[in-house]
Amino acid sequence: MPEELQKDPLTRGQFLYMGAVGTMMGLALTVPPAFFIMDPALKATIFNRSDIPHVWREIGSIFEVPSGEATAFRVTFPQKQTYDSGGPNSRVGSLTETALASWHDGKIPDLVKKRSEGATFSKSEVRTLEKNINVMSNACTHMGCPVRWDSVHHQIVCPCHGGIYTINGMHVGGPPPHGLWRYVFRIREDGIIEVRHKWVQGTPWIV
Amino acid sequence: MTRIRDRMAERGRDVADWLEERTRLVSFMEKQLYEPTPRRGMWLYTLGSATLFLITIQFLTGILLLFYYVPTTKDAWNSIYYIMHHVYFGQLIRGMHFWGANLLLIVIGLHMIRTFLSGSYKPPREMNWVVGVALIILVSLLAFTGYALRWDQEGFYAWEVGMKIASYTPLIGAWAVSLLLGGDTVGPATLSRLFVFHVWLMPAILAPLIGVHLILLRLHGEFGAAFEYSERLAKLNKRKQYERMEEYFASDEEEEESSRGE
């Protein structure tokens, strides 16, 4: 144990040397780890790459959508994230979500009423159908709780904080900032609705 | 019999001296254990050590749970199920970890209220209060992340609400969420990040902070509360009153002298 402290003077050279080596070591030990941790954030926000590849997935046929109600369809997307991204001996993950489908204001267009199950629609008919159907995600825009159809009051209700949406997914009451997220979807000739893991209003995160 | 006991005591003393020589452990322990502490509020001050005890239980049971827990999305739930149903005392260890966390939050809240009411954050003990507040925030974050590690509906949605709140932060909202999510959707990356936060990152910050908290406590000694010093305060006020009285009478005498002097 040295008896008392010895304070030698610090020359300019020593100070500059220590400063330079110190910063280099600091950079080497902080910049790569930062990128290491921020990798998904960079990919998601800057390069807009999503974990889910651009694929169309079927959710159901328009004949299954009843009038005056929003029904839930389960849809499964392939998900490539960390160890589920299809390496040599690993599988591709999957993410199952629910899409709520409902006719505009609950009224089935007469186009569909006349056609039976197997019939096919022309291009223009498909376009009118796409305008008259709402395909929305079931995550509440406030805090992401699963919303559900409340047949008593004919509205879509979020159980967490009392958010209320109309049958078209428009925001009516409660804390949610805006209406439900609307899927990017298309309708095939034989009336099957196909959905992509992309939303009209942007990225809702979580879902 | 007494001879054996004496020889044993003799050998014990030798070991103590040997240790003292090299690590001064014995004097350190004596300084810690025999330090005077207030008696009147003794039961109030047990809250601090109760929190310490509960945190050690959390560390202990946490590490034990790690023996069986698997942080993959497919098997996290199954591993918890395995702990609860097949491992000996599994339900006990997990129960202690879960209920310990709830009790810890209650006790840490009471400890904070006791410290606030007794005013023991006054100078020179401000830093101890600041470290304490950091500790309570860390513990609630730990409880929050731990809840979601089970990867069942209840835990997951609670964590999701937390992340959705993070997504509302004005500037770095998108960044914060994608950092916590590990991508733009919920998946295996989310669970591994959750696992890192709960099992290593937060405890790694918590442990030294608790050490700092205890060192600061020992540095200034336990303040206790105002009722520990009531007699001394009474003596102090009495003495000050006498001084004021003397001043008052002294000023009277001067007036008399000055008036008599003219």
Next chain:
Amino acid sequence: MAEIKRGQAKPAEEEEEEIITEDNVFEHYDEPQGFFPNQVMADLTVSFALLVITIILAYAVPADLVEPMDISTTDYVPRPEWFFFFLDQWLIYFPGAALVAFGDIAMPIIFAIVLFAIPWLDREPAYSPARRPYMVVLGFLVITAIVLNLFLSMVRILNFPGGSPAG
């Protein structure tokens, strides 16, 4: 090496009548006690009681494990943990995009900063709660606000149709 004396410690010499001044009044307690036997005893009993409670709870009310995580559910009603109930209720007071950000992030951060800054906010020299009415009343108001919000949210959750047993 100083020779270690054994046996009876030197009797404490009679302390001359100490003059209590403003700054040394909080140096000594009125009734000091050794940390080792007394305080450790109390700590031990409290810790033992807590341990027994945790063990009993661990077996009586096993930590629950609901069905595995599944985003595509339509009937599950998510609830926060009990210690975030008051924050959940706080969410309801701030609807809409701008207010959610304010009420949810700005307010808790302000609350944390105020919590950190209490020693610098409360500069009153007196220690006992009776002598510092402002801080104690403010603290009491904050605690009652949190507890009331906790109960409000609990009642709201209990009365949600899916939430209560008989509903």
Next chain:
Amino acid sequence: MPIGNLHVPGIGKNTLIPMLVVPHTLIATFIIGIAMIGAVSEFAGMVTKRPNYDKFARGAAKFQLLLFATGSWLAFTFFFALITLFPTFWSYLFNIFWWVFLAEAFMFIGEVLAAYAWYYTWDKLAYRKTVHVTIGMVSALFGLAQMIFINVVASYMMSPSNGPATSVGWTFLNPTYLPLNMHRFVGNLSYAGFLIAGWAAWRYLRSTTEENREYYDWLGHWGIMWGFGFLLLQPMIGYEYMTEIRSHEVQAFRYLMMGNKAFLFNALTIELFIMSVTSALYFLHKIKFAVKPMPRLRRWAMGTTGVLAILGVLNMIPADLYIVPQIGMVFGPKDSPQDIAIDKTPPILMGAMYPWKYIGLFGLMLIGAVVLGLYLKASAGGFLWGRVNRWSQYGLILTAVTVTLTMMTMGYARETARRGGPENWLIRGCITFQQHVVSKNCPAGSRQAP
């Protein structure tokens, strides 16, 4: 049905009950408020050793006793009227709330004992002030407990809880019980405070001796501090109360907020505007008489009062002309819809709840707190009492009158929340106005999803 289905000639039984209940509620709320304010001011007198507090506390105790008798007389007659005129409803209500009413009765006895003891031992316990103050506090707490128990009945009728009606615990756990309690507790204090201020103003205008003028000027200041201070908390708690109603009784919410009874809340905003602006002007006027002159603070107070007025006006803008009673008939749409369309933004844009009413209500709270803070800063230095002009006292009387009107508007709002739907309810989902019991084990059985 028991013997005769009694008909009250002339006004009919549905109006007799409110005629008895409204004065009873006004008196009872005032008693609870003044008991609390009196007890606290006696404690303040003990701590600060100023005579005014004690003098007021004594006057409050005497006034409380006088009112107590009339208040309880009204309660009993209202009790008997309910028993005879609404037999099935009353027997049903009494079965559900048997323990609550029992507790209520004992609280009443406690209240009577404590209040009379508090007043009559004023001189005897003059030297044991702490004991006397505790008696005052106990009488205030008993009054409060009475309100807490009767709130269970009121909130249960509007929003029965999900649990079985037979279990007492669940009756307490109905969704609007806690917010109603908080709202009424703060309301009592604010109501009593404004009434004290109004009464002090009246006595100030009539007082002749200088000493009386100073005391009543101080009393006006003390009353409005309570009134305005607690009025500031009301928008937040009221908002929480309405959120509970919206999440549990959507029908009642639509009827109150967007349907025929929406004008009640316009009336409330008008009353709120009057009370807050008059109080702010009173503060503005009082600051002139602070011992330490503070010109800069007075300019600040003027600015904040202006902002307060603007926010008040913002609050008063109706969402749809149709809901304003008289004007709605002339300008509003002829085929007035049952309620404003839900997912359409209301015609008058500035009247929409989000974001305008939020800015208005919570702005009122924050700016009001600033005004109060400025006034407290000025009053810390002490006032020259007894020199205030006539107009400020008229302002105080105006606030007292408006607070009584607010009390009635809000009481009416809560009671009419049970009407308006396809069925007018006495206990929502259980007993209709015509005392027809809907289902066997109602109300729990008949609750549907929200």
